[in-house]
Amino acid sequence: MGSGLIIKDFLIFSPVIILTVWGLASLLLDLTILAGQESSARNRSLGLFTLLGLVGSLILCQYLAFDVIGPAPGKDARIFFGTLNGGLLYSQFASLVLLFAILVCCLSMVWSFTTHWGEYYAMLVWSALSMIVLVASEDLLTLFLSLETMTICLYLMTAMEKTKRRSAEAGLKYFVYGSVSSALFLFGLSLVYGQTGSTSIESIGRILSTTEKPGLSGNVAGGVAVLLIMVGFGFKISAVPFHQWAPDAYEGAPAPVAAWLASGSKLASLVAMVKVMGGALGSWAVTTSPTSPGWVGLLALISAATMTYGNFTALSQTNLKRLLAYSSISHAGYMLVGVIAVGISERREEAAAALFFYLVIYGLTTISGFALAAWIDRDRGSENVDDLNGLGRRHPYIGVAVCVLMLSMIGIPPTAGFFGKLYMFMEALNVGGADRVTMIGLVALGLFNSVVSAFYYIRILKAIFLRDSDKGDLRSMGPEIALPLFVGSVLTIFFGFRPATLLEDMEHISMSGLTFAQKADPDKSPNAAAVITPVILPIKPIANQQPAVSTPAQAKPAGN
Amino acid sequence: MAHFDLLTKNDFTPILAQRMFYEQVDTVLWIRWGLYLFAGFFAVFPLIVAYIVLAERKIAARFQDRIGPNRVGPFGLLQPFADFIKLIIKESIVPKGANSFVHILAPILTLISAFLVLAVIPFGIGLAPVDLPSGLLYMVSVSSIAALSIFLAGWSSRNKYSLLGAMRGVAQLVSYEIPQVMSILPVILWSGSLSLVSIVQTQQYDQGWFLFSPPGILGFLLLLISSIAEVNRAPFDLPEAESEIIAGFHTEYSGMRFGLFFLGEYLNVFAICCLSTTLFLGGGSLPLQGYFADEADHMLVAPFDASKQSVLKLNAHHEFPENPSTGFRINITNIVGETQAFQVSHRVGNDLVLMANRPVEFKADAYSRVSAAARPSYAAPWHLSNLIMIPVFLGKVFFLVFVIFWIRATLPRVRVDRLMSFAWKTMVPLAIANIFVATIWFEMVIRPVGGFSARLLAWLVTGLLTAGAVALVFRINRNSYQANDPERRPTLISRSGDSLLAATTRGL
């Protein structure tokens, strides 16, 4: 390795640097210029300040993506001695995280739930930047460190509503579960490091796939490592055996923070999970022999349990934030199907692209859902589903927007949520080999679960449209609620009608950014633009969801 | 070899010297070292402490226009032994319901940390009990055990005042540890090493005392102040503020256990004076010794002189075999990075004269030099120079000890919140600013082998910067004190300091 840093790396990394400085600046602003002002006034000015910084670095990210990084950076777009990805994966996911952060920042300006605004916005910005680093990290050290920075900032944001007991309690519960899980995760990483001697994700994947007998057969230590790493990621994305913190944290945290937990941290953690599971431990995925099932079987169990538990528990929830929490748990279950597909499919890039598509849509819809929660939280102080009664009568536009969101969460065409599920499940069905049966079962369970989930999403719609409000009218929501709500629904509709645009982008990203450990490496030409083959999907036969199981028949020729 | 060119001599000289030393260590050396340790740690240091105590009583008496202890022995010179006997024969009581093991453990921990700190101090050439490659780090870490011991002392004696004093003490120690360590950083930067031996050598043979530079002066003051706070001496002796909390964390201690605390405290005073002397006052070196050394000395190889010969300077504690010229080759890499082998023609004192033919500016490869050079057979020049160095060192140390007594006799005790805000709002910013100024000094004087003119210019620049930083920090602090709104002081640091203190006191 050449000793000495390259200035271009810092240029590529400038959005993150800007965000760091911005967080410090918001702290200083709060302590110097805004000192002694009213809490709501500080909230507004600091929120606008943070919004400025986030938008600025978002624009900078796009400029970098088109001008510095270039359209086809190839797989070796690594910066800082290969510890970070400096390609499209970095820039595009940074833009996504920043977009989510912008929406959350808007939500934070809704009402003044804490007095420490400088610290709050600094935490928001810093957690966003650590999410960016987490997504971009190509090295286990960077990955773990950024994961920890992200979660520590999130603990603090969760507990920052100091006037409410539930906030402190949520923060403590989140902290205890999260730190235990990160300790387990770290031990798993140490075992992996011991087996490969390397901390770079790519070389770990290479070493593990080039050992004389790849796979987990007879390698108990590797199995334990996979188990522990899976526990760590399971906590972060709230998969089922490790989900206990999620409902409490989402309910206890102020609504913007809950939206941030559900969208940003889940996005970053899942991308990191795809990298580690598919990239580093990819060669341990498949079932090589009955003695070594590979991590796919385990992950399939977790995914099935997650989606089922999340949906069936959400049925009985009355609190909107708690309901959204359980729905996000069930969505984590769906996403794990995509992770499994990434692990074992032959078309890993496409599978990853489908997963990312789902992630983006899910994040947008979730933030909008929590925007609703923030609205009634501001005016009613509580966020029960009944508080939504009669909303659609009085605010038809909002009613339509929420309707679109809920349909997208269920996965009903023509919303984007439908295509997210469709692409992901079809990639899952594309896998062959020993795990095909597992995947078919998972997809069937996923479809069944989305039918179940329809019930509680419809309950919200029923409350909005059919019921009459017993309480007074809600104050008109300002732009800071309207923006996330309508951005979410409009984007959902747009990508519902033009799914290929987003999917192509995601495939571009995963082609150029992700390196998977593969036994027989199919030649991937460095310029990703040549490889992109946007999947043209037959929309018609899958108008309703039942025959989706039979889609691979039509999808196979289209896929390759 | 990728990294060799990045390394300066100071990275490797002490490390390899120590390694060679331990590889060739023989029983005689072990006996000598056992003698060092035994004599040092069980005879010399307690004796020094005893007479420091006596000196403090005498000096304080003089300051207060008294005579002080003069009954036992001539001029009361035997007073320490009388105190010792008194402490020994006193009954040592463990409070009822206290954790007796922890109660005895606490003073022992204090003593251990003080002794361990003293273990890396180079009192003279080859007189550092151990020369760790990362001695300063070791020193900071072992001195951070003291906080734990104070806490345990307070907790284990089941006494509210003891616990209050302990909490105060721990908060104070933790807060003042930060400026203490930060004020050391310039020294590490300038000497490029963490080993105290090589820090002293850098000052003795190369750059002169680190005190003689504006950032050095500021760093020395910061180090001294924060060290006084670290050892709970006046005016920072709040943990044992008898007017507020009876005697702080050692209220419940009596007899020899209290004596151990006493010993530990004064040993700590001695240790911090040794530390300040080593880091900033050039150890045992004479004031201007470093400047009279050869200009290119720090490059280990002087540029060629007219006689086309190159002179290789050695560190004084490296000795050559009796006849260095017999088949004795030295690898030297020059600035460009190419390595040449040189034949040693003859030696003059500590200098080796190399056979060479073309004038190049050289940078010695630490490896080859030390591995060729370090044969630690301690011969005459070492002892002789120690005859001068040890008294000089002790003279500096005792002057600093006197300064500390002076401060104690002069200044009143600080208020407890002022203590914290002084640490967080004055010391820490000054230390940070000092690091920046120190880098400027490094770039102006040390990296280019600056002569007198360069030093003069650097004195002007860094002096202005240092004075500006001090003025700025104090001005901001005055304003923030005058800010009448106590909740939102206009700096973050103060809030953290206040809230730490608030938590400390309010939690009890």
Place this chain on the structure above:
Amino acid sequence: MSQQIPLTWFLYFAAASFAIGLMGVLMRRNAIGVLMAIEIMLNAANINFIAFWRYGDVPQGEGPLTGVMMALFVITIAAAEVAVGVGLILLCYRRWRVADVDEFDTLSG
């Protein structure tokens, strides 16, 4: 100096302390006790890292001490985590006057 110690011994020690820490996490009710148990687990992972670094070999282009850097940053993270944890526990203690994780009952967990 100590090359007679096989690698597996360090791994056994690390594994045992990791298990003890896990037990502590499951058995402590006091939040600070849980925090201590977590520290034990992190230390176990650190021993693993440094043992693997010292015994194994480092692949090219990753610097000479990957495991040590990992352990170093883990220590940093642990310090930060403890600071935040104690702050959170203090916050909850001010509300409930207890520091036991199962006494906090506002949210129907």
Place this chain on the structure above:
Amino acid sequence: MIQALFIALSAFGLLMALGTVFARNLVNAALFLVAFFFVVACQFVLLEAEFMAAIQVLIYIGAVAVLLMFGIMLTRNIQGDETTIVSRQWRLLGVGVAGSVLIVLFLGINGFKPWTDLGVRPEFPVTAETTTERGQAIIAMTPTVGREMMTRYVVPFELAGLLLTAALVGAVVLAQYDNTDEKTASAEPPQVS
């Protein structure tokens, strides 16, 4: 000789860890924890990572342990007496899970051949003639760590600084005393037996 030392050290360390987990009094638990940290530092020394040992003592014993003690002092009664115990089935669960994890880990360590083969640690001699990067890194860990932090691990280094800043600021915000509890009246200390 050195093996006996290692065994004694490790046994002591494990005992201390058990004490940390089982001690009724939290301050005693913290003391056991400090001893465990010290044992870990000794293990680092046995692994020829004296730098890491110093860092371990500095941060864990000097900072983390003191912080934990502060936490105990501020959240328990003065003497930190631990009076809350878990129910029996939780204990059984804990012991069972820990035991099974231990057994599986031992099986894994024994079963992985490259580890069991590594009886003797590789030597990296550093002499005038030959040296290796590893050897340099081992005997001069401090400068090497510094260089790594400034070249390869510069982003983690900066990120760690950011993490510490965020933790400091956040901990101050959370611990700052402002009487904004929704029901302070009901915040009476419970009767602990």
